[in-house]
Amino acid sequence: xxxxxxxxxxxxxxxxxxxxxxxxxxxxxxxxxxxxxxxxxxxxxxxxxxxxxxxxxxxxxxxxxxxxxxxxxxxxxxxxxxxxxxxxxxxxxxxxxxxxxxxxxxxxxxxxxxxxxxxxxxxxxxxxxxxxxxxxxxxxxxxxxxxxxxxxxxxxxxxxxxxxxxxxxxxxxxxxxxxxxxxxxxxxxxxxxxxxxxxxxxxxxxxxxxxxxxxxxxxxxxxxxxxxxxxxxxxxxxxxxxxxxxxxxxxxxxxxxxxxxxxxxxxxxxxxxxxxxxxxxxxxxxxxxxxxxxxxxxxxxxxxxxxxxxxxxxxxxxxxxxxxxxxxxxxxxxxxxxxxxxxxxxxxxxxxxxxxxxxxxxxxxxxxxxxxxxxxxxxxxxxxxxxxxxxxxxxxxxxxxxxxxxxxxxxxxxxxxxxxxxxxxxxxxxxx
Amino acid sequence: xxxxxxxxxxxxxxxxxxxxxxxxxxxxxxxxxxxxxxxxxxxxxxxxxxxxxxxxxxxxxxxxxxxxxxxxxxxxxxxxxxxxxxxxxxxxxxxxxxxxxxxxxxxxxxxxxxxxxxxxxxxxxxxxxxxxxxxxxxxxxxxxxxxxxxxxxxxxxxxxxxxxxxxxxxxxxxxxxxxxxxxxxxxxxxxxxxxxxxxxxxxxxxxxxxxxxxxxxxxxxxxxxxxxxxxxxxxxxxxxxxxxxxxxxxxxxxxxxxxxxxxxxxxxxxxxxxxxxxxxxxxxxxxxxxxxxxxxxxxxxxxxxxxxxxxxxxxxxxxxxxxxxxxxxxxxxxxxxxxxxxxxxxxxxxxxxxxxxxxxxxxxxxxxxxxxxxxxxxxxxxxxxxxxxxxxxxxxxxxxxxxxxxxxxxxxxxxxxxxxxxxxxxxxxxxx
Numbered sequence: 108x109x110x111x112x113x114x115x116x117x118x119x120x121x122x123x124x125x126x127x128x129x130x131x132x133x134x135x136x137x138x139x140x141x142x143x144x145x146x147x148x149x150x151x152x153x154x155x156x157x158x159x160x161x162x163x164x165x166x167x168x169x170x171x172x173x174x175x176x177x178x179x180x181x182x183x184x185x186x187x188x189x190x191x192x193x194x195x196x197x198x199x200x201x202x203x204x205x206x207x208x209x210x211x212x213x214x215x216x217x218x219x220x221x222x223x224x225x226x227x228x229x230x231x232x233x234x235x236x237x238x239x240x241x242x243x244x245x246x247x248x249x250x251x252x253x254x255x256x257x258x259x260x261x262x263x264x265x266x267x268x269x270x271x272x273x274x275x276x277x278x279x280x281x282x283x284x285x286x287x288x289x290x291x292x293x294x295x296x297x298x299x300x301x302x303x304x305x306x307x308x309x310x311x312x313x314x315x316x317x318x319x320x321x322x323x324x325x326x327x328x329x330x331x332x333x334x335x336x337x338x339x340x341x342x343x344x345x346x347x348x349x350x351x352x353x354x355x356x357x358x359x360x361x362x363x364x365x366x367x368x369x370x371x372x373x374x375x376x377x378x379x380x381x382x383x384x385x386x387x388x389x390x391x392x393x394x395x396x397x398x399x400x401x402x403x404x405x406x407x408x409x410x411x412x413x414x415x416x417x418x419x420x421x422x423x424x425x426x427x428x429x430x431x432x433x434x435x436x437x438x439x440x441x442x443x444x445x446x447x448x449x450x451x452x453x454x455x456x457x458x459x460x461x462x463x464x465x466x467x468x469x470x471x472x473x474x475x476x477x478x479x480x481x482x483x484x485x486x487x488x489x490x491x492x493x494x495x496x497x498x499x500x501x502x503x504x505x506x507x508x509x510x511x512x513x514x515x516x517x518x519x520x521x522x523x524x525x526x527x528x529x530x531x532x533x534x535x536x537x538x539x
Numbered sequence: 540x541x542x543x544x545x546x547x548x549x550x551x552x553x554x555x556x557x558x559x560x561x562x563x564x565x566x567x568x569x570x571x572x573x574x575x576x577x578x579x580x581x582x583x584x585x586x587x588x589x590x591x592x593x594x595x596x597x598x599x600x601x602x603x604x605x606x607x608x609x610x611x612x613x614x615x616x617x618x619x620x621x622x623x624x625x626x627x628x629x630x631x632x633x634x635x636x637x638x639x640x641x642x643x644x645x646x647x648x649x650x651x652x653x654x655x656x657x658x659x660x661x662x663x664x665x666x667x668x669x670x671x672x673x674x675x676x677x678x679x680x681x682x683x684x685x686x687x688x689x690x691x692x693x694x695x696x697x698x699x700x701x702x703x704x705x706x707x708x709x710x711x712x713x714x715x716x717x718x719x720x721x722x723x724x725x726x727x728x729x730x731x732x733x734x735x736x737x738x739x740x741x742x743x744x745x746x747x748x749x750x751x752x753x754x755x756x757x758x759x760x761x762x763x764x765x766x767x768x769x770x771x772x773x774x775x776x777x778x779x780x781x782x783x784x785x786x787x788x789x790x791x792x793x794x795x796x797x798x799x800x801x802x803x804x805x806x807x808x809x810x811x812x813x814x815x816x817x818x819x820x821x822x823x824x825x826x827x828x829x830x831x832x833x834x835x836x837x838x839x840x841x842x843x844x845x846x847x848x849x850x851x852x853x854x855x856x857x858x859x860x861x862x863x864x865x866x867x868x869x870x871x872x873x874x875x876x877x878x879x880x881x882x883x884x885x886x887x888x889x890x891x892x893x894x895x896x897x898x899x900x901x902x903x904x905x906x907x908x909x910x911x912x913x914x915x916x917x918x919x920x921x922x923x924x925x926x927x928x929x930x931x932x933x934x935x936x937x938x939x940x941x942x943x944x945x946x947x948x949x950x951x952x953x954x955x956x957x958x959x960x961x962x963x964x965x966x967x968x969x970x971x
Binding site: 118119120122123124125126127131132133135136139145146147148149150151152153157160161164168180181182183184223224226227228230231273274275278304311312313314315316317319320333334335336337338339344346394397402403404405406407408409410411412414415416417420421422423424425426427428430431434435464465466478479480481510511512513514515517 | 550551552554555556557558559563564565567568571577578579580581582583584585589592593596600612613614615616655656658659660662663705706707710736743744745746747748749751752765766767768769770771776778826829834835836837838839840841842843844846847848849852853854855856857858859860862863866867896897898910911912913942943944945946947949
């Protein structure tokens with residue numbers, strides 16, 4: 108049994124759903140890379156007793172390491188350092204050297220604001236420089252230092268790594284945390300796991316369930332693979348984790364999935380469709396433009412998200428109004444009147460318009476009914492038409508009804524559009 | 540003390556950070572509306588012992604209600620029903636009537652796929668129809684039924700509401716869950732909380748901390764307010780929760796914030812800047828168009844996200860390449876050469892071009908350096924120029940350096956653009 112860890116995310120704003128937690132997933136990835144097994148993520152509000160309960164729960168589950176995020180700010184509801192000190196049996200003290208370092212960081216920031224109260228700043232700085240005695244101090248990256256706190260002498264339990272809530276500060280302090288003596292000792296027993304990911308599209312979950320049942324009969328040691336399947340944004344993900352001796356079973360499973368679902372399996376090396384599209388564009392030297400109606404900019408947002416996207420992303424048009432389809436993309440008004448704005452001919456004309464207007468090497472177009480209003484019997488909510496086209500005229504088209512609410516229809520439509528673009532760039536047909 | 544609840548989110552894909560949990564925040568909102576206090580959200584993988592540990596932890600914390608999401612699918616890693624049955628001291632059995640109902644739902648879905656194995660379908664259906672004896676059955680909404688499971692006779696502990704992981708199915712079953720006798724009994728002691736939200740922009744967190752300290756001295760009963768502050772997408776949120784007798788203290792606090800931060804406070808009724816912009820556009824009968832470079836479509840995505848956006852969202856252009864700025868928006872090439880693509884004059888020309896091309900009543904433009912590459916000494920990563928313009932020529936402009944990594948710069952730029960648009964529509968000045 109290797110090292111196990113737990114993550115405690117604090118913040119009433121996270122618990123109440125007003126802020127999406129990005130730190131739990133990020134830390135989870137980092138732990139996986141280190142071969143440290145993550146048992147639980149817990150989220151609690153800014154309340155002393157709830158935070159203490161989370162720490163006790165994880166300690167009771169026998170984890171070697173607890174990582175907390177949040178609760179290191181200057182307001183009175185920021186109480187992580189104090190609660191962790193008590194949990195580890197350590198007292199709090201004002202670290203004068205740390206106070207000076209934080210003050211030096213705060214000084215230039217103050218110039219951005221007018222008329223701040225210097226006493227308020229001093230109180231905030233002191234609060235952030237008050238830490239558990241014996242803690243190893245990280246950073247600070249922003250104005251809050253991170254802390255690595257071992258149990259006081261004579262006590263047992265997990266080491267606690269205390270990190271600030273703002274993701275960029277947490278990312279900045281993480282490498283330093285790994286270097287501390289306390290972290291090294293707590294993670295000493297970590298195992299080496301290998302992690303694999305298969306991604307399929309256009310297949311129901313029950314088919315993979317059946318393949319796994321077939322695998323149980325055919326493959327020796329399948330039980331040593333931890334297999335989890337998950338539907339996500341219209342794709343099916345199959346994640347497999349194992350210790351190195353089980354690699355042969357993984358390879359047999361991969362063979363079985365290829366055999367049974369060769370057409371639907373689009374990734375067996377961890378790459379996402381976004382990454383594959385970026386690579387196909389880079390390799391072919393093509394640029395891409397988008398024309399998207401019901402997805403409202405989300406497809407352009409997804410294509411432009413990676414660093415370096417400007418090398419192959421020419422741009423996009425979001426012609427929400429029909430006049431915009433005509434004026435910005437040159438779609439014939441008569442075509443819209445004859446077939447409706449949500450139709451295969453209009454999608455095709457939008458792709459053609461995007462190609463021409465951006466002078467791009469490829470284009471993809473989406474037009475559909477995102478809902479909740481606007482559905483008809485012929486074209487219900489979720490009905491979406493797609494077209495993807497190369498500059499030389501090669502084109503793929505699809506239309507389908509996408510289930511779910513407005514955000515789901517928008518989100519899954521972007522996934523379908525990326526898959527159509529991927530197939531276009533690979534010179535494949537539209538249908539699976 | 541009112542009714543308290545805990546949420547257990549299951550799924551190795553969520554724990555591993557491959558899928559973002561949307562159910563925890565959604566359920567958290569629903570509980571808040573009901574006046575049920577949420578103590579913890581826990582996330583664990585698809586492992587029997589970890590799920591059991593989470594249930595035991597929450598029961599130990601004295602919650603009256605546990606809501607689980609996920610683990611009701613057809614694969615072997617879906618084990619929530621079984622674990623909850625054991626936790627509540629109930630045996631599992633195949634509910635034949637439920638099996639017939641699921642089979643009837645599955646039948647039409649099968650037509651979408653080719654060559655499915657009927658035996659695989661039957662096995663999946665049976666698994667999903669096998670439930671704890673005595674459970675109240677919800678739905679099913681998709682193919683998985685929800686369950687409300689009280690402790691078996693003679694046992695104590697929380698009622699457990701078992702819901703499926705796909706958000707639309709979970710949303711569909713929730714109203715039914717509230718109607719069950721078990722849910723009603725478990726949530727009987729709920730309090731009535733009032734929740735308020737203040738939103739400010741252009742102010743550091745330390746200033747609000749100071750205002751709260753001043754409030755402690757001036758306001759009787761401030762300690763009965765649960766106040767949490769949070770930086771989010773470039774805004775500062777102050778959430779306040781209290782039981783009705785503390786309302787006077789809330790009103791005094793609101794007065795104090797208005798007095799000290801009147802210019803920065805843009806919302807005291809829970810509305811977001813997105814909602815305020817939508818209302819301003821609706822009231823003024825104006826449409827809006829966007830021209831956005833570094834945000835890559837995210838601003839259009841945010842404006843088009845609400846249902847009914849087509850009434851006032853004309854559309855957008857994402858002119859990532861410089862030629863696109865010229866060709867699609869009529870921005871003068873010479874202007875780009877003289878000032879650079881990221882400059883106030885180009886932002887202004889982009890806004891003007893969007894107004895004209897979409898025939899819109901208002902337009903907002905963003906051009907900036909999202910990073911990680913492309914920064915210079917004059918225009919570092921995070922430098923972004925904004926312009927917002929009405930059809931009559933009234934224009935507001937801003938430029939600033941936004942801290943953070945590429946996704947942060949993109950995200951916060953959309954917030955700044957929305958605030959500039961809000962101020963434009965209110966006829967205010969650009970600077971706070």
